[in-house]
Amino acid sequence: MKRGMMALLLLALALTAWFAGRHQALRLPPPRDNQIYIWQRVWTPQHATALAQSRDLFSTLRVLGAQAHPREGWREIPVNLPQLQQDGRPMWLVARLDGQLAQLDESAIRQRLVKQVLQWQAAGLQVIGIEIDHDAATARLPDYQYFLQQLRRQLPSSLQLGITALPAWIGSPALPGVLQQADSSVLQVHAVLSPQQGLFTAPLALRWVKQYAKITSKPFRVALPAYGMGLLGVDAQGAQVESEASLRVAGNPRELTVAPQQVADFLQQLDTQAVPHLRGVIWFRLPLADDRRAWSLNTLRAVIEQQPLNASxxxxxxxxxxxxxxxxxxxxxxxxxxxxxxxxxxxxxxxxxxxxxxxxxxxxxxxxxxxxxxxxxxxxxxxxxxxxxxxxxxxxxxxxxxxxx
Incomplete structure (x- = not known):
C-alpha cells in the first residue's frame, strides 16, 4: 500500500474513533420508567382529568384498592373501575396492611385479595400484579415472609407479587428471605424520621438505594415524594400525620414539605450511579386539583422532564x-x-x-x-x-x- 493511502486510512480510523467517543460522551442515559400511585380513598371527577393529563408521563398505575386494619377490618376502596378500564394502562392493585399481621386475619386477607384482583380483571382492567404495602416491624419480618409465601401460592401464575420495602429493614438478616417471596419491590425513601429532617433527605435516600441494591437480587423501584403532609405530633407510637385526607384532630398541624428541587437533584445524582436491579421510579401520589398537599401535575412533569424549577x-x-x-x-x-x-x-x-x-x-x-x-x-x-x-x-x-x- 502506498504511503499516502496508508496515511489517509490512518486518518479515517482516527476520525472514526474520535466521532465514536464523542457520540458516547454525548449519549443521554436511557429514559427513566415513571409510574404513579393513586392513593385517594374517595374517587372524584378530578381523577378523570388527572389520568388523561398524565398519560404520557406514567407507564403504569399503582392503585390503592384495599386496606386492612385490626380495628376497622377489611375495606375495599370504591375505585372507579370503568374509568381505569377506559384509561387502559397496565396497573397494580395495592393493598395497605396496617398493624401487625398477628392482629389481622391473614387467610381471609389472601382470599379477598385474590377475589378482588379477579374482579378487576373481569371488569377489563389490565392488572399485572398485586403490591403489598405493610410496614412490618423489623423483628416480625419472618412472619411477613410466611404471609407472602402463602399469598404467592394462591395467586394466579400470571400475576406478579410486589412489596413496599422500608429502609429500616436494610440491616436485617431476614430481609433477603422476604424479598425472595416477591417478584419485585419498591423501596420507599420518604418518611417522617423527625420534624427537623422532614419527609425526604437526598443524601440519605441515595445511601439507602445503594445499600438496598446490594441486598436484593430482584428488580426494584424507588418511591419518591411529590407531596407534603401535616405533622400533628410524635409519640412513642411514631408520627401522627395528615396527608391526602383530614384526620379532624384539633390543633394546627406543622406542615412538612418536599421541595421539587430536592427531588430533582436526587434524580440527577441517581442517574450518575450504576445501581444494579433498579428499574425506575414510582411517584407518590397522583395530584388532583383540590389536593393542596400534592405537587401540581405541571411541577411533577417539570421534575420528570428535567425542566428548570425556578421560583418567582x-x-x-x-x-x-x-x-x-x-x-x-x-x-x-x-x-x-x-x-x-x-x-x-x-x-x-x-x-x-x-x-x-x-x-x-x-x-x-x-x-x-x-x-x-x-x-x-x-x-x-x-x-x-x-x-x-x-x-x-x-x-x-x-x-x-x-x-x-
Whole structure:
C-alpha cells in the first residue's frame, strides 16, 4: 500500500474513533420508567382529568384498592373501575396492611385479595400484579415472609407479587428471605424520621438505594415524594400525620414539605450511579386539583422532564377602599412550578401605624420596614396566592420589597 493511502486510512480510523467517543460522551442515559400511585380513598371527577393529563408521563398505575386494619377490618376502596378500564394502562392493585399481621386475619386477607384482583380483571382492567404495602416491624419480618409465601401460592401464575420495602429493614438478616417471596419491590425513601429532617433527605435516600441494591437480587423501584403532609405530633407510637385526607384532630398541624428541587437533584445524582436491579421510579401520589398537599401535575412533569424549577415570588398590595394607608398583603407564586413558601419577606415603608402577619408568618416591626418571617413551612402551587398580612402605612418605598426564598 502506498504511503499516502496508508496515511489517509490512518486518518479515517482516527476520525472514526474520535466521532465514536464523542457520540458516547454525548449519549443521554436511557429514559427513566415513571409510574404513579393513586392513593385517594374517595374517587372524584378530578381523577378523570388527572389520568388523561398524565398519560404520557406514567407507564403504569399503582392503585390503592384495599386496606386492612385490626380495628376497622377489611375495606375495599370504591375505585372507579370503568374509568381505569377506559384509561387502559397496565396497573397494580395495592393493598395497605396496617398493624401487625398477628392482629389481622391473614387467610381471609389472601382470599379477598385474590377475589378482588379477579374482579378487576373481569371488569377489563389490565392488572399485572398485586403490591403489598405493610410496614412490618423489623423483628416480625419472618412472619411477613410466611404471609407472602402463602399469598404467592394462591395467586394466579400470571400475576406478579410486589412489596413496599422500608429502609429500616436494610440491616436485617431476614430481609433477603422476604424479598425472595416477591417478584419485585419498591423501596420507599420518604418518611417522617423527625420534624427537623422532614419527609425526604437526598443524601440519605441515595445511601439507602445503594445499600438496598446490594441486598436484593430482584428488580426494584424507588418511591419518591411529590407531596407534603401535616405533622400533628410524635409519640412513642411514631408520627401522627395528615396527608391526602383530614384526620379532624384539633390543633394546627406543622406542615412538612418536599421541595421539587430536592427531588430533582436526587434524580440527577441517581442517574450518575450504576445501581444494579433498579428499574425506575414510582411517584407518590397522583395530584388532583383540590389536593393542596400534592405537587401540581405541571411541577411533577417539570421534575420528570428535567425542566428548570425556578421560583418567582410576587408580593401584592391590595389597598382597602376608604381606609387611608391600609393594605392587605398577599404572597403570590408567579413561577412555573410549586415552591416552598419564602423564608422571609421584608417590606420597606414609613410612618406605619400598625401591621400584623397572617397564616404561615409572624411579624417583626421596625421603624422603616416590616419583616414577615416564616413560622410554618408549606408548599404553594404555581399561580396560587396566600395571605401574608396587612399594614397601615403612610408611604410604601418603591421597589422596597425583598423576598428571600
Amino acid at each position: 415570588w410576587q408580593v401584592k398590595f391590595s389597598p382597602q377602599p376608604q381606609q387611608n394607608g391600609l393594605y392587605d398583603l398577599i404572597i403570590h407564586n408567579n413561577g412555573p412550578v410549586d415552591a416552598p413558601l419564602p423564608r422571609e419577606i421584608t417590606v420597606a415603608a414609613t410612618d406605619c401605624l400598625a401591621a400584623d402577619a397572617a397564616g404561615n408568618y409572624r411579624l417583626e416591626s421596625g421603624p422603616q420596614r416590616q419583616r414577615f418571617v416564616l413560622i410554618s413551612g408549606d408548599q404553594l402551587r404555581a399561580g396560587q396566592s396566600r395571605p401574608l398580612g396587612w399594614l397601615r402605612c403612610q408611604q410604601l418605598t418603591p421597589g422596597g420589597t425583598l423576598v428571600i426564598p
